[in-house]
Each structure stands twice: as structure tokens, then as C-alpha cells.
Amino acid sequence: MNNHQPNDLNPELEALDEHLRRLTIESFSQEWFSGKIRKPRDRNKWICFLGTGGSPRNLLTQTKRTGGFVLNFPDFMMHIDPGPGAIYHANYFGLDLTALDAVFVSHGHTDHFTEAGVVIEAMSHIMSQRRGAVLAPGELLEQGYITRFHQGKLPAPGFGPYRGGPAAVLAMQAENPLELHGDVVLIPHRAYHGNENYGFTLAYKGLKLGYTSDTSYIRSFECKSGEIVTVNSGLALGEMRDFIQVHEYHEDLKENYAGLDILIANVGFHHTFAHRHLTAYGLIHLLKDSGVKLCLITHLDIAYFINNGLAHDMARYIQEMSGVRCIVPEEGAKIEL
Numbered sequence: 392m393n394n395h396q397p398n399d400l401n402p403e404l405e406a407l408d409e410h411l412r413r414l415t416i417e418s419f420s421q422e423w424f425s426g427k428i429r430k431p432r433d434r435n436k437w438i439c440f441l442g443t444g445g446s447p448r449n450l451l452t453q454t455k456r457t458g459g460f461v462l463n464f465p466d467f468m469m470h471i472d473p474g475p476g477a478i479y480h481a482n483y484f485g486l487d488l489t490a491l492d493a494v495f496v497s498h499g500h501t502d503h504f505t506e507a508g509v510v511i512e513a514m515s516h517i518m519s520q521r522r523g524a525v526l527a528p529g530e531l532l533e534q535g536y537i538t539r540f541h542q543g544k545l546p547a548p549g550f551g552p553y554r555g556g557p558a559a560v561l562a563m564q565a566e567n568p569l570e571l572h573g574d575v576v577l578i579p580h581r582a583y584h585g586n587e588n589y590g591f592t593l594a595y596k597g598l599k600l601g602y603t604s605d606t607s608y609i610r611s612f613e614c615k616s617g618e619i620v621t622v623n624s625g626l627a628l629g630e631m632r633d634f635i636q637v638h639e640y641h642e643d644l645k646e647n648y649a650g651l652d653i654l655i656a657n658v659g660f661h662h663t664f665a666h667r668h669l670t671a672y673g674l675i676h677l678l679k680d681s682g683v684k685l686c687l688i689t690h691l692d693i694a695y696f697i698n699n700g701l702a703h704d705m706a707r708y709i710q711e712m713s714g715v716r717c718i719v720p721e722e723g724a725k726i727e728l
């Protein structure tokens with residue numbers, strides 16, 4: 392029988408108990424609940440990729456990371472598409488997500504939304520504060536991809552300190568501008584990839600950025616025989632075999648992402664799965680004569696990383712064919728804006 396009477400303990404265990412009590416209290420820091428961000432806010436303008444890998448094969452092998460990317464301005468920080476590994480790699484690369492002002496989730500695929508809840512807990516300082524905005528498709532909010540708790544809707548009283556959450560939960564609508572904290576205006580744009588899904592363009596003090604999300608682009612193409620082939624799931628591997636040129640495409644995407652300083656493009660594959668993804672061929676067409684100054688290519692399949700240098704080879708091909716500077720960013724590096 393262990394009735395845990397302190398007087399029954401020998402002096403060594405009594406001292407150990409005291410040691411455990413003291414360090415437990417001392418290390419419990421109220422600063423987590425003070426509403427202050429943990430590190431001084433970084434006043435520089437940058438984008439940092441917590442992953443440049445996409446597609447299920449890469450997601451499962453983590454050949455490249457899948458944590459999305461973080462956009463930072465002097466008074467605004469947003470995490471875009473926090474997939475698996477987002478919080479681990481933010482810490483690994485030294486980013487303080489308690490400074491977040493917004494979390495953007497484009498759609499309900501594993502590599503885009505999985506760690507939204509964790510990142511929201513960082514933004515709201517362990518759900519103790521009302522801080523920041525969550526931007527997501529309405530169906531993700533309604534269907535619980537982002538839980539009611541992480542939307543700041545408490546199911547019952549008695550949640551102790553966890554009474555915070557996002558200050559705003561915004562169900563995006565295409566072409567409906569959203570004014571965010573710190574002079575940021577974000578316009579969601581429809582993406583063509585299955586269920587409700589948005590890319591965006593964003594303006595901040597004269598700087599214009601865009602993000603395609605996962606989207607198809609080419610609707611039909613001309614092949615070497617002169618035949619016009621419709622892009623759909625009936626093509627094996629969604630392959631645009633014997634591609635010569637684009638015939639029909641989603642014109643709204645080319646219009647929406649024209650004239651940007653930086654476009655972040657989710658290119659799944661070079662010429663396959665075109666019915667669901669932006670391909671190299673599609674991106675070349677989108678970028679040509681677009682006025683885009685720099686294209687950051689991300690969300691690539693494992694094929695471009697297990698074959699040494701292939702991701703950069705594809706970026707070089709897109710750059711040569713489109714005339715727009717293209718790079719595959721280095722994960723964890725801060726790309727100055």
C-alpha cells in the first residue's frame with residue numbers, strides 16, 4: 392500500500408520530490424499566455440519555404456518537406472498551406488509562429504491543411520488569445536477539416552485558459568478581396584483541382600505576389616499528329632503525350648497571375664496529371680508575356696528530387712521557354728522580397 396505520506400519518505404526521495412515540485416513551477420512560464428510573441432518580430436520582408444515537395448509519394452517519404460511556406464512583412468506574417476511537418480520545420484529553421492497574423496489553407500488535401508490546427512495554436516498562443524485570421528474554403532470550415540476548437544468555437548464551457556483562437560475565421564469567396572492586418576489585401580482566385588480550392592494574389596505597399604495553389608491549367612492541347620486532345624482523367628497518368636502546344640486553357644488563371652513581382656507556382660509534374668495539376672507546359676504558357684518578374688516553383692513530385700538536379704533542370708526549361716526567371720527555392724532559406 393502506498394498512502395504517499397511525506398513523512399514516510401526517506402530524505403533522498405523527499406529532496407527529489409521537492410526538486411520536482413520546484414522545477415515544475417519554475418519552468419511553467421506564464422509568458423506563453425501573456426499575448427506577447429516569443430521573439431522580437433522580424434521586420435524584414437521575405438518568403439521561407441518549409442517544404443518544396445508535393446504529391447502523395449513525396450508526402451509519405453518526406454524526400455522534400457511538406458510544411459508549406461511563410462510570408463513575412465514588417466508587421467504581418469502568414470503561413471500558407473501548413474502540411475505535415477509545418478511546426479517541426481518552422482522550429483528547425485528558427486521561425487517563430489507565435490508572430491503569425493494569418494493562416495491560409497487553400498484546400499482540403501493532406502499536404503495543405505493537416506497542421507493548420509497546430510499552426511493556429513501557435514498564432515493564438517496556445518489558444519489563450521484572440522489573434523489573427525484563418526482563411527479557408529467554406530467547406531473545410533463546415534466539414535471540420537479545421538476543427539471547431541481551432542476555429543475558436545468552444546463546444547462547452549470549462550476550457551480553462553484555452554478560450555482563445557483566431558480573431559477572425561474567413562470563408563473565402565473567389566474574387567472577394569480580404570483586407571488583412573498591416574496593409575495587406577488578398578484576393579482569392581478559384582483553382583481547378585476538384586473540391587473548393589483557392590489560390591490568391593496579394594498586394595502589400597506596391598509589392599504584388601501570387602500563389603496558384605494546386606490547379607489544372609491546360610484544358611486541351613495539340614499533339615504531333617495535329618489532333619486536339621482534351622485533358623481529362625481518361626488520359627493514362629494524365630499525360631500530355633506528343634504535346635506540341637496549348638489549345639485551350641483556364642484563361643482566368645493567366646489573367647489573375649499576370650504582372651506580379653513574384654508568383655509561387657505549385658507544379659506537380661512536367662507533363663503528367665495535367666487534369667489536376669499545373670504542369671511545366673502549363674506554367675510556360677501562363678508565364679509567357681505575363682510580366683511576372685520571378686517565379687518560385689514548388690510542390691514538386693518526388694521524381695524531381697530522386698533524380699539528381701532534375702527539379703532545377705525543369706525550372707531552367709520553364710525559364711528558357713517562358714522568358715521569366717524561375718527557381719526552385721532552397722527549403723529554410725529566407726528569400727528577400
Ligand SMILES: [Zn+2]
Nearest residue numbers: 498500584605
Ligand atoms: Zn491538392
